[in-house]
Amino acid sequence: MDIWKRFGEKEVSHSMAHYLQAVASLKTEKGHARVGDIATHLGVSKSGVTSMLRSLQTRGLISHEKYGCVELTANGLRLAERTESSRLVITRFLTEILGVPEHVASEDACMIEHLVSPEVSVELLKLTSFMRSDHPAARQFLLAYRATPHNCTDHSPESCAVCQTSCLRDSLVRDVGTANERAGA
Amino acid sequence: MDIWKRFGEKEVSHSMAHYLQAVASLKTEKGHARVGDIATHLGVSKSGVTSMLRSLQTRGLISHEKYGCVELTANGLRLAERTESSRLVITRFLTEILGVPEHVASEDACMIEHLVSPEVSVELLKLTSFMRSDHPAARQFLLAYRATPHNCTDHSPESCAVCQTSCLRDSLVRDVGTANERAGA
């Protein structure tokens, strides 16, 4: 039981991932990324940007000279693109296949985009693609899936293909809406 | 574009979630959870545990008096159970539906378990359950899905149901195996 500590060993942290994405998006949007732009884009102070840029430069993900524009290195671009792709794939899967509301999907995708391994993202892309294709099995499946009620009122571990010793759903449904309250507030 | 900053506003942090889970699991395993047990279980120092317990107590998630055993409050138990259920659901979805290797699934699940909203977990449970049920549409789908190659060699945005402007897969596949290298090292 040591995986959890590797949280901090990810190639980039949550913040770093968003800084890289900000740089990439500003580059395409306005042709350059400067400290002030990044600060505005992310809603942080300029000094925060400066120090994060130092850290990203040390990691070889960007290049930035004093008072100059910020450039992504090949490695930084790779990470930015991968994170962005993950985010898109996850969002589409959540909204289009799982049918989760837009704002929940966006929020969840934003939280986990950089944590999900490329392996999983690729498989998620495959599944979502196939689900949305016109393959008859996919069409049939979605029709049947949407038509089936999943109230789980008669739930029992024996009848459930996923739960084993206890109903997982019970511990999840009671918290549904928790995030919405915050979003609505 | 401000969602990303709400990362720190989650009900519990990554660390906290694992502390709660550790307490819950020690309680069922050996009947009680003490500082030393938690430290061993999580691979952190006892002093780290002490200070985290203070923080969790402040948040009303545990109760702990000096030199005593640690107890989860109702709220703490709710969170621990929810996190654990999310982890199980995500892991099963990743291994059984997406077909991702065990160690990748475990690692990813451990990273994101506390970040995905209950809404998403519930939907993931529904989908996984249905997929693994004996409903003919599910059987058919899985057969067809497994049989279809997803090499994406002939990929073009127009032919892909998910990618729009560019091939998302390209930015993902080049990084596949990155995590494995680390796991293998």
Place this chain on the structure above:
DNA sequence: CCGTATAGTTAAGCTGCCTCAACAGTCTTG
């Protein structure tokens, strides 16, 4: 070419989560 506005940097300080070292409380055992 100088003065001022704007953009960027440094410095100091905060919180979260960890460490190690030292101290204190509890338990066991002769």
Place this chain on the structure above:
DNA sequence: CAAGACTGTTGAGGCAGCTTAACTATACGG
């Protein structure tokens, strides 16, 4: 019931990532 062995706490310190305040560099109009 005291000695020594654990178990747990406190304290000081480190790193990440943020903040504000104060300083510096650049750029632009008169």
